[in-house]
C-alpha cells in the first residue's frame with residue numbers, strides 16, 4: 189500500500205518544500221522507495237533538488253496533467269528524475285499555473301492528479317506532494333490524490349490564523365471526494381529556542397490544535413544549514429547529517445513509520461476478526 193502524503197498549508201514560506209524534501213530523504217534512509225512531486229508553479233522544490241532552470245523543462249507534472257486531461261498517452265518514465273540521495277522526483281514549473289484554468293471545464297476535475305499517480309504508485313512506498321500555497325482546484329487535486337496530509341506550521345505569531353480554511357477544505361474533500369483522507373499531523377517549523385516568543389507560539393499551537401489534530405512531538409528548529417542545503421541542491425540530511433534540523437526531521441520520519449505500522453496492524457486485526 190502506497191502512502192501518498194500532501195504537504196499542504198495555504199501560507200507560503202512555512203516550510204512545505206523543505207519538509208517534503210527532508211522527509212523524503214529521511215524515508216529513503218529508512219529503506220523506503222520515495223517519489224516527490226513538485227506541485228507548485230514556483231518550482232521551488234525542483235530548484236532545491238538541483239535543477240538549474242525549471243522553467244526550461246518540458247517534462248513536468250503539468251505535462252502529465254495535460255496529457256491526462258486530453259486522454260493522450262503518457263510517458264511517465266521521461267518525467268521522473270532521479271536525485272543522488274535516492275529519491276525520485278517529478279519536477280514542476282510555471283506551466284502548472286495554466287493547468288488550474290484548464291481543470292475548470294474537465295470531467296471529474298478533482299481527480300486528474302489521482303489518475304496520473306495511479307500509473308506509478310505501485311512502484312513506491314511513499315509519494316510526497318509539495319503543494320502550492322493557494323486553496324484552488326490544484327490543491328483539491330492534491331488532497332484528492334492523497335491518503336494523508338501533513339501541515340507544516342511556522343512557529344510565528346498569527347501562524348494558525350487562516351489554517352481554518354485549509355482544515356475546511358480537507359473536511360470537504362474527505363466528505364465528498366476522498367473518504368479515507370487522514371490528517372497525519374502538524375509539523376511546527378523554524379522554532380528558535382533562544383527566544384521566548386518562539387516558545388510561546390509553539391505552546392499556543394500545541395494548546396489550541398493539539399486536542400483535535402496530531403502534532404508531531406519534535407518541532408523543527410531554525411538552522412542556517414537548511415537554507416544552505418537547498419542552495420547545494422540536496423537535503424539537509426545529506427549536508428548536515430548530525431545537525432539539529434536533520435535529527436528533528438528524522439524523528440518525524442520515525443513517527444510516520446510508526447503510524448504506518450499501527451495502521452497495518454489494525455488492518456490485519458480487522459481481517460483476522462472477520
Ligand SMILES: Nc1ncnc2c1ncn2[C@@H]1O[C@H](COP(=O)(O)OP(=O)(O)O)[C@@H](O)[C@H]1O
Nearest residue numbers: 200201202203204205206378409410411414415
Ligand atoms: N528549519 C529551517 N531553518 C532555517 N530556514 C528554513 C527552515 N525551513 C525552511 N527554511 C527556509 O525558509 C524558506 C521557506 O521555506 P520553504 O520550505 O520554501 O517554505 P514553503 O514551501 O512553505 O514556501 C526557505 O528559504 C527555506 O530554506
Ligand SMILES: [Mg+2]
Nearest residue numbers: 204205228232
Ligand atoms: Mg514551497
